[in-house]
Amino acid sequence: MTHVNRVDICSHKKFFAVGNDWGLVELFASPNDDSSKSKAYRGHSEHVTNVKFGDTHVFSAGGYDQCIMQWKRS
Numbered sequence: 001m002t003h004v005n006r007v008d009i010c011s012h013k014k015f016f017a018v019g020n021d022w023g024l025v026e027l028f029a030s031p032n033d034d035s036s037k038s039k040a041y042r043g044h045s046e047h048v049t050n051v052k053f054g055d056t057h058v059f060s061a062g063g064y065d066q067c068i069m070q071w072k073r074s
Contacts, residue, residue, distance in 0.1 A: 010053045017058050019048030025060045025071060043069045 009016040009030060018026045018038070023046055026038035044062035052059045058071040 005048055006050045008051050008053050008058075015053075017051040017053060017060075019051040019060055021047045023048060023062070025051055025058065025069075027058070041071060043067075043071075 003021040004018055005021065006019040007016055013030055016028050016030050018028065020026065023044040024040045024042055025044075025048060026040045028036060028038045044060065044065050044067065046062065046064040048060050049063045050059075050061040053073075054070075056073055058073060060069045060071065061067070062069070
């Protein structure tokens, strides 16, 4: 069983986003190692089924809540 549902990397290959079973979108620096910490953003009520980088935003889709969120990149 996995808790990571989807991963996407930005076009510059500096960050990647993870959608997980706890309703979080997590951003990691790329590359990273076991000691790397993420920045986690909560918006979905349950699992995140998809994440995708855009030019200025990260988009996420929720499972049970059936919502699409956009997260502004800065």
